Every structure is written in structure tokens, then in C-alpha cells.
Amino acid sequence: MDLQWSPKRSDHLVIWSQDITLYQIEECGGDEALRQGSIRLSDTKAAAYLAKITDFPYSKVVEIYPGDVEGLIACGLVNGKIALTSFLNPANNKEIAPKHPRQVLSVQWNKLQPNLLAAGFEKARSDHAVAVWDVTTIGSKQQPNGSSNANPMEDVHPLVELGINETASSLSWVLPKSILIGMNGKHIKLFDLRDSQPKLGNTTSTKAVNGISVDTLCHNRVVSYAENQAFVWDMRNFEKPFVVLNHSKPISKVAWCPTRSGLLACLEKDSTFLTLHDVHHAALSEEGDPAVLERRLYPAYSEDVCNPNCASPPLCSFAWHCSDENLITTCTPKGVLWNSVVFERMTLNWSSTSKFGWSNGKKTILYIDNTDKLYTFLDDISVKMRQRAIDGYGLKTTLRENGMVVQDSETTRNIWLWLDYCKALTEKEKYLVPSVGTLKYPGVRVVLRIDSAVGAPAGSLKSEVVNNTSFDLHNNKTYRRSYRSEERSFIQQLCGWNQGVLQDLQGSPTRRAAIALFHLKMRQAIKILNESNHSIVAMAIAGFNDDESSLWRELAQSNCNQLDDPYIRAIFAFLTESDSNYETILKEKEISLADRMGFACSFLPDGKLISFVNELTHDLIKTGNLPEEILDAVLLTGMTTQAIPLLQKYVDYTADIQTVALLVVRTMALEISNSSLLKLWTERYRELLDSWKLWEQRAEFDIVKNTNNPALVPQPEVSVSCNFCGKSISSTGMTNLARSAQLFNRFSASNAKLKLSCCPSCRKPLPRCSICLMHMGTILGTSKELQPLLPSSMTSSEAVACWYTWCQSCRHGGHTLHLQHWFETQAECPVSGCTCKCITLDRVVDFSSGGS
Incomplete structure (x- = not known):
């Protein structure tokens, strides 16, 4: 027994065994009695x-x-x-008989x-193993109205015959005019039927010639x-299979799912289940062998179909x-x-732009984006970072302006x-504190020379001891010892x-x-304290007595x-x-770190301050x-x-x-090339901007990074070479002509930048424009000369219009503006004798749309 679903009528099912029967699918209740x-x-x-x-x-x-004629089938007989x-007129048949x-x-x-x-x-x-017929030439027997005027046993010559004296175990159409055939139990052959004489396109030697099936997707x-x-x-x-699926029993049927790419069903002989292989997710494992997701499908029969107390019956066939x-x-x-329904694995998909969804096959179960209230509850940092990037965070002219962008984070703003x-402060006071050197953003450790970051010996701090009358009280004769130095003053x-x-004074x-x-x-x-809600504390402090x-x-x-x-605890601790x-x-x-550091600079001696x-x-570290810590x-x-471990902990x-990453490129760009962590942070942020498709922000980030450290400017990866000597004709190769260019400019009335029209190495002329032959x-004229030729929307693209461009196929080219005008009315290359259809090979810049 076998079965097949109709490719045209989704509610028609054909089953054949001794007879061929057509069924129509209809709704029914679980307890409802079925019709006979x-x-x-x-x-x-x-x-x-x-x-x-x-x-x-x-x-x-x-x-x-599979065509439009409903109910028509082809039967292969013994x-x-x-x-x-x-099925519309089963008595009106047409048979095709082979020679043998x-x-x-x-x-x-x-x-x-x-x-x-x-x-x-x-x-x-x-005789041949495979025959292909055009059924439209087999009389008129299969008209939808059932009329007939031909012999039921008509000898129709096939359009194509393949494999003389061979056996065709299975076959499958690949493309409209290609067919795949398993022959003689030894080969799978691909034939191209587009010509009158079929051609063998590809072949492979294998014993697996049964059940050939092509994934329709x-x-x-x-x-x-x-x-x-x-x-x-x-x-x-086609030399070898990329996946071999082993089964415990001989296989009787295989078939691809027509609605799901890469999903293969296999049925073993006398088996009660189907084995499903997800070939689409095949990936190389550590051993180098493809790994295929595999699962079993057991039909879940109802009690009136199959007794649950008995073993499940073996399967003989299936159909998607x-x-x-x-x-x-x-x-x-x-x-x-x-x-049976093959349930897809429910996948969780989370895009870099914070779009979040569950899907089951082609169905979306849930989809939310960053406007959903869930993200407000999650307080997702990626959503904040993307919005900040759009707002120009980190790319503002001054550091203070960047702090104003992050008003929602007091720590980051501070x-x-x-x-x-x-x-x-450093620009103003650096001459008073030699330990700062050329640093623009020094910390306490640099100022105190604790680390040899600026070349000064450690422990060279020398402070002046000052004995102060305690607390500005006239009747108090005790002293509080404090310390002064330029370094301490700078730190404070x-x-x-x-x-x-x-x-x-700021704060509480x-x-x-x-x-x-x-x-x-x-x-x-x-x-x-008395002017605030702490008058009781003020009264307690007013009773201060320095007697121990x-x-x-x-x-x-x-x-x-x-x-x-x-701070009240600190007040009483200081007094007592x-x-x-x-x-x-x-x-x-x-108490904030800044206040504790400021206090230490006033009252700790040099050794204790450094400790x-x-x-x-x-x-x-x-x-x-806490991020604020x-x-x-x-x-410090x-x-x-020295801040790299702290920044890593913050990340x-x-x-x-x-x-x-933004702090690094704004304050430590010179150190990026020397630290793998700094490189990692900046590159990951660049990749993050690219994943958000914020190309402009990423370009501006690169500009800031390279401006603060010119050594980071990437070297050009593409250069134009001379047709004669093969050397680069870029500006980097023009140093040999710099002196002559300066001499020419000395006698030239124009201060415009000199553009060379010959190779800087061999002095041979550069290629000519195919239109103007220059x-x-x-230089392509002046701005006034170009103006009548340019559309009104292109005035900002004059530089692009003067650029030299060329076809990647025939290598002919010219000024962009000239080629633009040429290909407005022509399709072929402007060079005589060249038949290259340059305009059809690549897209020409459309200046009328703004030159983008």
C-alpha cells in the first residue's frame, strides 16, 4: 500500500494497493461516527x-x-x-507500451x-532504461470532457530515451530540462535534456541508487x-555524499518535506516510526564529520483506530x-x-537591534522590540547604548558635552x-607639578609618583607640616597637624x-x-547644620570639648x-x-572617594598617604x-x-x-596600539555600531580615534598601478616629483593642488578618458564650466564628477561625469571597436538622485 497527496488539491489524497482510490479530506469530531x-x-x-x-x-x-487537469494520474504497471x-472518467484510459x-x-x-x-x-x-514522453502528443484521449478518438494502445515514440541495456532503479527531475537517474545499482547520472541529443552532465559511483529525490526547496x-x-x-x-545517515534496518522510502528546507523523512522496513533528519542544520563537528539533528516520529493513534494496550502496527509508507x-x-x-504534525523546535531570536521573538517554523509566536514595556523593566544596556550612539554620545567636541548626553546615568555623566x-586643570597647573609631565588626564598615583609612569622615582613626595589652631575657636589651645605641597594641592x-x-559648597x-x-x-x-534640619547635631557639635x-x-x-x-559619623569621628x-x-x-582622598591629602603624612x-x-580593583566605585x-x-583593570571591571x-571604548579613544588613543585590551574594546564597539547599521557613527568614531592617534590610520588596501611599470600611482608614490611640483607652483598663477597626469615612477602617461581623451x-574644467553640465541636485558632487572610473570588464574608463552623460543614451563602451555592455554590468552613479 502506498499514498500520495495531490499537488493541486490540498484536500485530495490518493491511496493505491489492489485498487487506486481517491479520498477527500473533511472535518469530523472526535466522537462523531464516520460515513461508510x-x-x-x-x-x-x-x-x-x-x-x-x-x-x-x-x-x-x-x-x-501536477498540471491543471484535475484527477489525471499516471500508473506504472508490472x-x-x-x-x-x-478519476473523472476511469473507463477512458490511455496506455503507453514499451518495445519490450x-x-x-x-x-x-x-x-x-x-x-x-x-x-x-x-x-x-x-532497449532503453528511461523514456520521456510529451503527453500532449498522445492523442486526445485525456481531454477533461472525456471524449476520445484514438486507439487506447497507441505506440507513441518517446521524446528522449536514455541508458540502453541498463536498469533505472529510480529517477527524479532536477530542473525543467535535467533529470537524475540511478542506474545499474552502480551510478547516479545527471542528464541535460535541453538539446536534441541528451548530454551526460555529471555522474558519481555509488550503490545508493534507490529512491532518488530532489529537495524542491x-x-x-x-x-x-x-x-x-x-x-x-x-x-x-558530486564526488561523494556530504552526509551519510545510518539506520538499524533496511530503508524502504525516503522523502523531503516540501514546506521545510532540509527536513528528510526515512522509513525503515517493518518499523513503527519515521526517522526525521534535519540536514539543513548540518555542521562540522570537532572530528570533521557532519552532524545532523535526528528525531523519531511515532504516530499518535486514537483509541478507536488503534488499541493503546497493543503494540503499534508497523508502517508501510508515508507522504508529506x-x-x-x-x-x-x-x-x-x-x-x-x-x-502527524512534525513540530518545529521553538527558536529564540534576538537581534542586535533588540528585536526579540519566538518562532515555530514559519509562524511567529511572539515579537517585541525595544518600544515594549518589557525593555523598560529590563533596563537593557544595549538599548541605551544604541540610543546614545544615535544621539552622538562620545563624539561631541568637548568632553562636557558628552556628559550632557547621558543625563540618565549620574555615574557616567560625572x-x-x-x-x-x-x-x-592640568593645562593650567602642569608647570607647578612636574610629575604630571605631558599627561592630560593624570590621577593621584601619577601626581604622587607612586608608579614610575612618568619616569620619576617612587616615594619622592616631600610635604610641609602645618600646625593649625583647632577649629577656629579662641579658647582652644590645641593644634591639628596638616600637610601641604603642590602635589597635595593639585590632588585636592x-x-x-x-x-x-x-x-x-555642594551636596547635602x-x-x-x-x-x-x-x-x-x-x-x-x-x-x-543649624540652617537645615540638623539643628540637634549642630547643638551637639557646639558643645565640643578637646579635653580627652x-x-x-x-x-x-x-x-x-x-x-x-x-558624614555626621565622620564629623564626630574627626572631633573625637x-x-x-x-x-x-x-x-x-x-563617603565619596573624592572626599576621602581630599581629607587624606590634608591630614596624612607622606608615607601614610602613599600607603x-x-x-x-x-x-x-x-x-x-558598583559602577560608581x-x-x-x-x-586614583x-x-x-593603570586604569585598564578598572575599565575592564566596569565592562x-x-x-x-x-x-x-569612547573614553579610550578620547583620552588614551596613543596607548591603543600597545594594549590588546584597548584594541579589543574599540574593535568590539566598531562591530557593534556596524551591527546596528549606524555607519555614520562608526565612521565618526574612526575619525576621532585616528585624529587622536595618527599611527592608527589604516594603510590603503587598494591602489591603482601603472600599465607600464606596474608601480602605484597613488599620492604616496609621488614623493619623487614633489620638488618639481613645488617649482612649477612657484611660477603658476594658481595655488590649486597640482594633479599629475603621468606615472611618478616611469613618467609614462596615465590612461586617457574615453570621451574627452584627456x-x-x-583637471576637468573649473566650477563655472562644470555648472551648466551638472543637474541642480549635483552641485555638491563636483569632486565625484571629476573622479576617474573604469569598467571592471573591458578596463576602459574616463571621468565619471563624461561617462554618466554617455550612458544616458548609449549601452556599449565608448571606445571604438569595444562591444562591452558596461552599463549593464554595474550600476552607474545616479547624479540626478543626489550622487549617492
Whole structure:
């Protein structure tokens, strides 16, 4: 028993065994009784009997006509005859008889030219194995109205005969005029039938000559089988199969899915399941062998079709539906049919532009883009980076302007503003701090010469000790020791502790009060707290007593840790500190790094200051987890190579490679060629811009990078060479003529750039324009002379119009403007005797559309 779905009527199914029966698919309920002669196919579908052909019992092969004539089929019989019959008039048959009676092994219509029918036969002496007929020449027997005036046993000569004294085990049409045949159990041959004499196009030696089938969605992909192996071929490389599929039992049938590229179904003899191979996803594994996704399909019969307590019956055949996606129908020797749907793997697709979707085959289950509220909840950094790139982030003229683009991120904005401030401060103060050298963005470590980044010896800091009367109180006779130097002053300015900090204090009231107190201005601190909601704290501070045994100091030390505000804790810790280490304040992580650094520069001696900076840098690189901590640590390293570990940690934590790449090209471009990490960040961001199709932003990024470091400008990859000496005629090869060019310009009335019209090496003339016959490099008139020739929309493309261009086929060329005018009315090359159709080989620049 075998079956086939109609290629034209999606609701028609043909089944043949002893007879050939046509069924029509109709809806049915799961508990609904079927009409007599109907067959249940699934819980919702049934096959209703329509017609039957009994004239050709036990047909070897049956093929439904793919053309417009409904109900027409071709039957291959055991005696070698090909019968053309119709379900509309089964009594009106047409038979084609070969010269020698022998079994028909395969029959197939040409789907692109349905009038062609090919049949393969067993071997016969002095007869051909394959014959191709044009059914339109076989009388008029198969008219839709059933009329007949021809002999049913007409001797029709085939259009093509192939393989004399051979056996055609199987065949398949490839293209309208090409056919693939498995012959003699040894070869698969491809014949080209376009000429009157067929030509052997390709051949391969193999025992797999059975069941040849071409994937209708990829005509280069072919399958055949022998015994328990299925071979998948690529006809572009027919020497060996690119996939061999092994099975445990002999194979009885193979077929490609007509709605899904690369999906192959294989049926083993006496098997209860189908094996599905996804050849489309074949990929090379580590061993070099192709890997094919494989799964099994078991028909899920209903209880009224097959008893679930019994073993599933073996399958004898199957057929893919021609239009319903991934629908396959199986049958058993006892006539049990069942529809099964091959479910696709649900794939998750996420594009670089943040388009996100689930799909199942050709159906989209869910699709969202970055405008969906889900992305608002996710706070996806890639969406932010793309929008920032569109807004010109990182490419603004000043660093401050770039900070204004990222108003949604205070941390990112602050780093740009600090770098802008650092650059201005360095330009102003660099002569006072020799350790800064030529650096534009130094950090604390550079200023203190902790690392030998600028060549100065480590530990050369020497500060002046200053004893100050404590807190500007008249009745206080104790002193607070502080330290001064140009380096400390510069660092405090980097931290925002400039000379006018007390006149323009920023931040919360408690921070402003703490900064005033750290500058020993207790009255100002009390005033700030009293004017805010911290009058109780102001009153407590006003009772300050510097006596180490006083009750005020005892209570302040015991209750300091219970305070919530870190700056208030720092105030009381500063007032009650018994030694000069100030560890309580310096280790208070809730106080900003800049404020702690500014405090340390005032009150720590040289040795302890350097130790504090080292410990702080180490802790932030090793344990810093918050983005604000990492970027704040740039204050310690500056934008130097010491900042690379911090930037890498920031990328690991936030995935914001955009900010890091932009910071690098704006502040560390000279170091890119010396650091693999800096190269990696900049290249990945370039690739990211390309994936977003932000070509202009990527080009501007390259311009900024190459401007800040000319060494990064890529060398030209394409050059124009001389026809005579073969050397480049680009501007880089014109150094030999520089002196003569300068001499010429000295006597020339025009200051225009000299364009050479000869090779700078051999002095032979450059190619001529095919239209004006002037050499390449000759100036194409002045702007006023060009103006009448140019369309109004092309005035900005004068330079492009003067460029020299040429055909990649015939190598003839000329000025772009001249060729543009020529090909407006001509198709052939303007050079006499050249018949090249240059305009049809490539697209000419359309100046009328803006020269793009």
C-alpha cells in the first residue's frame, strides 16, 4: 500500500494497493461516527471516499498529474505499460507500451513542465532504461470532457530515451530540462535534456541508487538510499555524499518535506516510526564529520483506530502534505492512516537591534522590540547604548558635552565632567607639578609618583607640616597637624577641593558641614547644620570639648556608630579622633572617594598617604563591585594604562563597552596600539555600531580615534598601478616629483593642488578618458564650466564628477561625469571597436538622485 497527496488539491489524497482510490479530506469530531468508506486521519480530520479506479490492479507506481487537469494520474504497471487515466472518467484510459515488456520501476511528472512524463524500467536487451514522453502528443484521449478518438494502445515514440541495456532503479527531475537517474545499482547520472541529443552532465559511483529525490526547496540537495544507509548529495560536488545517515534496518522510502528546507523523512522496513533528519542544520563537528539533528516520529493513534494496550502496527509508507506545513500521513499494511504534525523546535531570536521573538517554523509566536514595556523593566544596556550612539554620545567636541548626553546615568555623566575638568586643570597647573609631565588626564598615583609612569622615582613626595589652631575657636589651645605641597594641592583640586570650595559648597547639608569642619571651620559647619534640619547635631557639635577625658568626648565616641548619616559619623569621628590615623573616616565607604582622598591629602603624612592610596587602589580593583566605585577609582589612576583593570571591571559589571571604548579613544588613543585590551574594546564597539547599521557613527568614531592617534590610520588596501611599470600611482608614490611640483607652483598663477597626469615612477602617461581623451589626473574644467553640465541636485558632487572610473570588464574608463552623460543614451563602451555592455554590468552613479 502506498499514498500520495495531490499537488493541486490540498484536500485530495490518493491511496493505491489492489485498487487506486481517491479520498477527500473533511472535518469530523472526535466522537462523531464516520460515513461508510471514510477513514479517520486524526481527531479532527477524516478521508471521505470519492472515486476508485479498478482497471489497473496492483500498480507498481502511481504519480498524480501536477498540471491543471484535475484527477489525471499516471500508473506504472508490472508489464511495463504506462497508463494515463482519470478519476473523472476511469473507463477512458490511455496506455503507453514499451518495445519490450518489463517492470516499471519509477514514474515522475515534471512539475515545472507538466506535459513531460519520465519512466524508468528494468533492463532489457536493445532497449532503453528511461523514456520521456510529451503527453500532449498522445492523442486526445485525456481531454477533461472525456471524449476520445484514438486507439487506447497507441505506440507513441518517446521524446528522449536514455541508458540502453541498463536498469533505472529510480529517477527524479532536477530542473525543467535535467533529470537524475540511478542506474545499474552502480551510478547516479545527471542528464541535460535541453538539446536534441541528451548530454551526460555529471555522474558519481555509488550503490545508493534507490529512491532518488530532489529537495524542491534546494535543487542542489539530493537523497538516495541503499540497504540501511541514506546518502545526501550536493550536486555541486558530486564526488561523494556530504552526509551519510545510518539506520538499524533496511530503508524502504525516503522523502523531503516540501514546506521545510532540509527536513528528510526515512522509513525503515517493518518499523513503527519515521526517522526525521534535519540536514539543513548540518555542521562540522570537532572530528570533521557532519552532524545532523535526528528525531523519531511515532504516530499518535486514537483509541478507536488503534488499541493503546497493543503494540503499534508497523508502517508501510508515508507522504508529506504538499502545502500544510510539516504535515505527514502514514499508513500501515492493513490500511490504517494517520496524520502527524512534525513540530518545529521553538527558536529564540534576538537581534542586535533588540528585536526579540519566538518562532515555530514559519509562524511567529511572539515579537517585541525595544518600544515594549518589557525593555523598560529590563533596563537593557544595549538599548541605551544604541540610543546614545544615535544621539552622538562620545563624539561631541568637548568632553562636557558628552556628559550632557547621558543625563540618565549620574555615574557616567560625572566621569565625563571630571575628565573635562581634569584636562582644564592640568593645562593650567602642569608647570607647578612636574610629575604630571605631558599627561592630560593624570590621577593621584601619577601626581604622587607612586608608579614610575612618568619616569620619576617612587616615594619622592616631600610635604610641609602645618600646625593649625583647632577649629577656629579662641579658647582652644590645641593644634591639628596638616600637610601641604603642590602635589597635595593639585590632588585636592582634582577631588573638587579647590581654593574656593568653602565659598561654593555642594551636596547635602551634612556633606557641606563635614567639608567645612575638615577645613577647621567649625563655626561655618555649625551654621550650615543649624540652617537645615540638623539643628540637634549642630547643638551637639557646639558643645565640643578637646579635653580627652571630657564627658562630651566619651558620649560622642560611644554613640557615633549609631548615627545613620556617614558624614555626621565622620564629623564626630574627626572631633573625637585620639590619633592621627583617621582610619574611621578613611574607611567610611559611604563617603565619596573624592572626599576621602581630599581629607587624606590634608591630614596624612607622606608615607601614610602613599600607603592609603595603594591600599585603596588595590581594594577597588579586587573588590569594587558598583559602577560608581569603579569609575570613581579613575581619580586614583587617571586615564592612563593603570586604569585598564578598572575599565575592564566596569565592562564586566555593566556590559557598557560603549562608554569604555569612547573614553579610550578620547583620552588614551596613543596607548591603543600597545594594549590588546584597548584594541579589543574599540574593535568590539566598531562591530557593534556596524551591527546596528549606524555607519555614520562608526565612521565618526574612526575619525576621532585616528585624529587622536595618527599611527592608527589604516594603510590603503587598494591602489591603482601603472600599465607600464606596474608601480602605484597613488599620492604616496609621488614623493619623487614633489620638488618639481613645488617649482612649477612657484611660477603658476594658481595655488590649486597640482594633479599629475603621468606615472611618478616611469613618467609614462596615465590612461586617457574615453570621451574627452584627456589623461587621468587632468583637471576637468573649473566650477563655472562644470555648472551648466551638472543637474541642480549635483552641485555638491563636483569632486565625484571629476573622479576617474573604469569598467571592471573591458578596463576602459574616463571621468565619471563624461561617462554618466554617455550612458544616458548609449549601452556599449565608448571606445571604438569595444562591444562591452558596461552599463549593464554595474550600476552607474545616479547624479540626478543626489550622487549617492
